[in-house]
Amino acid sequence: MSQQTPPQSSVVDVSIPSVARMYDYYLGGKDNYAVDRAACDELSKVVPSTQVLALNNRRFLQRVVRWLAQEHGIRQFIDHGSGLPTQDNVHQVAQAVDPASRVVYIDNDPIVLAHGRALLEENANTAVIQADMRDTDGIFGSPEVKRLIDLDQPVAALFVSVLHCIPDSDDPGGLVARVAERLVPGSFLVVCQLVSEDPATRDFVTNFMAESTHGQWGRVRQAHELAAFLDGLEIQEPGLVEVSTWKPDAELGPRQLTKEWIEFGGVARKA
Template sequence: MHRDENQHESSPVSPAPDPGFPSIDVTTPTTARIYDWMLHGKDNFEADQRAGRAFLDVAPQLRPIAHYNRAWLARVVAYMTAELGLDQFLDIGSGLPTVQNTHQVAQGINPKARVVYVDNDPVVLTHGRALLADNDRTTVATADISDPDAIINGPDTQRMLDFSRPVGVLLIALVHCIPDEPDPGGLIGRILDAVPSGSAIAYSHIVSTEPRAADDLTRIVLEATHGHWGRVRTPAEALAYIDRPDLEAVAPGFVDIRTWHPAPDAEAATDDPIWEIGGLARKL
């Protein structure tokens, strides 16, 4: 069961274990469930809500950023499907199912499109399996970007995707969750090395050019997640992870996600101290 943000009187209780699903710790916040709360979703717990409110105290623009991010995901997947002709997608760090999911956008354009969602939160697996029970072109796998080989060679990925053909790789709002030590650029490189020419990567990262704002948000997220996060980086740091000679950015490049092929009624970018940079690049 989940608790909405107005329920605080009782202690959270872990759901009874199901032999078909991994156990769920509802007392420790996860980025997937905090993001769900930011989007006014229902698949989060009291610990996630507390953490989310603490984040907004430091960076109130995070809730709008979550919504901008979701809208951008829909635009970039539509572009990858309609303009680049991609029909198979690997969505890493996908988070919990909500509106305008990758498979809904892609299959709305091409019903034959295949999607593999990957996340390290067992709640994502539980809800994803339920949501996709009748969709044989979409699956959910539990894995972590820290082990790219497990993602690429996992049975769900291998069953669903054909790596002799171009793949759309989605690393959306994920890499700021990775610390410096595992070498995010190296991890991304191992994923991109596995996909052929003609593939594309949609990539976004929370960034700031104000050190104090970046440090404050990084500190509060690390405290809430018990150290299971990365950090807010500068735009140059974030983009260095995908600076490869075999990648060519699609116009307008990597920009504030609000300004990437914006909808007609899109909100203009502002001078917020923290924002999300994102874009799309093709593998040559």
């Protein structure tokens, strides 16, 4: 399916939990429905760390964007699987460093367009498109990417907490490589996903999420599998790690008391 993406629906189906709305619930947002909250509550019974993990993931995203903007002068971001707007979205963090920073948000969940457009398209330097992130040709050929992203300059392509939504049959590593190929040297790829070294956790969550979301899910993986997605790229210090330990700042984040699964990832540079 990597070359054939499903048609995008504009209808928000409130009878089936969605990953975007479940994540919104875990982050304390309001754009979720009873069905999403019930699925989260059920999931948390087996993997109680999930809310803390989601909060820490979001902080990781913000730290990475700030670091890329401040330390590496990155002014262009393509955010694959952006999720619903919350506090300190990618463009707000990047534009706090330089208001001229440009961001294209991509999500296939219609709720991101329906509820998110007003905030995610706050100014002329941001755009949100409803697309399947596997459709690299469509995304790079879109009017929004053509308008906002100069492919002769470095870009940061973000895949933050999204690759577990892509099944192996759709080759998540191939997706990262396809995007990297389009970017000039000096660009960055940010990748993290849910991993567990416990087979029972991996199987339970993978099956639970696949069933709950009617197939909008891939797989909880193992840490070593993620490293393979970044083959040929220069992994930046501190390497691939549990994301709350990636260049932590002074702000105290919530502690993940149980580690049955973690959000694991880091940043790679195209040499």
